[in-house]
Amino acid sequence: MTGAPQPWFAERVPLGRSQARVSRLGLGTAPLAGLYAPVDDAQAAEALATAWEAGISYFDTAPHYGAGLAERRLGSFLGQQSASGDEFSISTKVGRLLVPGRCEDGTDGFYGAPPDVVRVHDYTPEGVYRSLAESLERSGLDSFGILLIHDPDDHWEESVKGAYPALARLRDEGAVQAIGAGMNQTRMLTRFVTETDIDCVLVAGRYSLLERGAEDDLLPACVERQVGVIAGGVFNSGILAAPAAGANYNYGPAPEGVLHRVRALDARCSAYGVPLAAAALQFPLRHPGVTSVVVGARDANQVTQNAAHAATVIPEGLWDELDAALEGEW
Numbered sequence: 001m002t003g004a005p006q007p008w009f010a011e012r013v014p015l016g017r018s019q020a021r022v023s024r025l026g027l028g029t030a031p032l033a034g035l036y037a038p039v040d041d042a043q044a045a046e047a048l049a050t051a052w053e054a055g056i057s058y059f060d061t062a063p064h065y066g067a068g069l070a071e072r073r074l075g076s077f078l079g080q081q082s083a084s085g086d087e088f089s090i091s092t093k094v095g096r097l098l099v100p101g102r103c104e105d106g107t108d109g110f111y112g113a114p115p116d117v118v119r120v121h122d123y124t125p126e127g128v129y130r131s132l133a134e135s136l137e138r139s140g141l142d143s144f145g146i147l148l149i150h151d152p153d154d155h156w157e158e159s160v161k162g163a164y165p166a167l168a169r170l171r172d173e174g175a176v177q178a179i180g181a182g183m184n185q186t187r188m189l190t191r192f193v194t195e196t197d198i199d200c201v202l203v204a205g206r207y208s209l210l211e212r213g214a215e216d217d218l219l220p221a222c223v224e225r226q227v228g229v230i231a232g233g234v235f236n237s238g239i240l241a242a243p244a245a246g247a248n249y250n251y252g253p254a255p256e257g258v259l260h261r262v263r264a265l266d267a268r269c270s271a272y273g274v275p276l277a278a279a280a281l282q283f284p285l286r287h288p289g290v291t292s293v294v295v296g297a298r299d300a301n302q303v304t305q306n307a308a309h310a311a312t313v314i315p316e317g318l319w320d321e322l323d324a325a326l327e328g329e330w
Contacts, residue, residue: 009310010055012089015291016228018178018199020145022089024285025310026058027051027303028232028296029074033066034111039298041073048077050300054307060202060232060294061139062093062150062182063131067115068138075139090141091202091230093150093182094131094163097122110251123149123158125166132170143175148182148202149192156188164196171199184233186218193221202294205233205250207287209240209265209280209322210258219289228291231284235295240265240280264325272318278309279322286319 009025032044051059059078061070071092078088101118122131132147147167152159159181167179181192182202189201201222207214208231222229235241237248243262247254254262266276284290293310297303 006055007307007311009307010057012057013291014228015089015146015178015230016199016222017226018228020089020178020199020228022058022146022228022230022292023056024292025056025281025307026060026230026292026294027056028294029059029061029070030065031296031298031302032073033070035065035296035298036110037298038112043299044073045077046300047297047303048074050303051297051307052077052081054303056303056307057088058090058292058294059088060091060230062096063098063135063138064093064096064119064150066111067098067117067119068134069111069115071135071139075141079140089145091146091148091182092135092139092144093148094128094167095121095123095150095152095155095159097127097131098134121155123152123155123163125162128163128166128170132175145177146180146200147176147178148180148200150182151184152181153183153185153188156191160192160196164192164198168197178228180227182230182232186214186216190217190221193218193225193227198227200228200230200291202230202232205236207231207284207290208234208236209283209326210236210262212326215287219287223289229287229289230292230294231290232294234280234284234293235277241277243276261326265322268321268325269318272315274312274314274318275309277305278312279314279318281306281309282312282314283322 012021015022061074096119098117149159149163170176171179178199180198180200184204186206239247239249239254243266249258269276295306
C-alpha cells in the first residue's frame with residue numbers, strides 16, 4: 001500500500017465474529033479470468049495493481065473462474081508484493097475440482113474456449129482438502145484466509161455432511177480464519193447460517209438496489225448469529241452499472257420490465273448528480289449486517305471507476321427516493 005491516506009472503503013474490518021479481516025470494498029476476480037471476454041496477463045496484472053494502490057486489500061477468487069486462471073493471476077500478483085499476509089485477505093472456494101478433460105460442447109461456460117480441464121462437483125471432505133491443496137499450488141500462496149462452499153444448490157446433504165465439517169476442521173486447526181458458503185440464492189445460505197457454525201456468507205445478486213429478498217431471511221439471521229455478509233453481484237450482471245438496451249440482468253438479457261424499472265432508478269440518481277452505479281455499489285453497505293461489497297473488474301479503468309463510485313457522496317434524500325421507487329410510491 002502507498003503511504004497516502006486511504007479512503008473509507010479501504011478500512012479492514014472483522015468478517016463477522018471470525019479472525020478474518022476484509023476491506024469494505026473487495027475485488028472479484030472472475031472478470032480477470034476472462035468472464036464473457038478474454039483478458040490477457042498484462043491487463044489482469046494492471047487491474048490488480050490499480051486495486052492495490054486504491055487501498056483494496058480483499059480479493060475473492062475460485063477454481064471455477066477461468067478453470068484456475070483467476071487463482072494463478074491473483075497469486076502471482078500478490079507474490080510480488082512486499083506486504084505480509086496480515087495486509088490482505090483472500091477468499092477462495094471449494095466444491096468444484098478441476099480434472100483433465102475437455103467440455104463436450106467445446107465451450108467453458110462464460111469463460112470462452114476451454115483449457116485442458118473440466119469442472120467436477122465434489123463436496124466430500126476429500127474433495128475439500130484436494131481443492132484447497134490445488135488452489136494453494138496454483139496460486140503459490142501459503143494460505144487462504146477464507147474458504148467458501150461454492151454453489152451447492154443441488155448438493156445440500158453432501159455439503160452439510162461433507163464439505164462443512166471438513167472446513168470446520170481446517171478452521172479449528174488454524175489452517176483458515178473463516179469458513180462459509182457463496183451462492184446466488186438466500187434460502188440455502190440461510191440454512192447454512194441457522195443450521196451450522198459458519199462465519200460468513202457471500203450472497204451474489206440477491207441483495208442489490210433491485211433484489212432485496214435477503215432482507216427477509218438471510219440478513220436477519222446473519223445479524224442474530226454474528227455471521228459476516230459479503231455482497232457480490234451488486235450490479236445484477238451489469239444492468240445497474242449501465243441500464244442501456246441489451247444490458248444483462250442475472251446472466252441473461254434484461255426483460256423490458258426490469259430495464260424500465262432500472263431506468264426509473266437511474267433518473268432519480270441523475271436528478272441528484274449521482275451515478276446509478278455508485279448507488280448500486282454502496283447500497284448493500286447501508287445494512288448493518290453487510291461487512292464488504294465485492295465488485296469485479298476486467299481492467300484498470302473499471303477498478304478506478306468502481307473506487308470512484310465507492311467514494312461518491314450520496315445524499316440521504318436519494319436513498320429515500322430509491323426506496324420509495326421500488327415500493328411503487330412514485
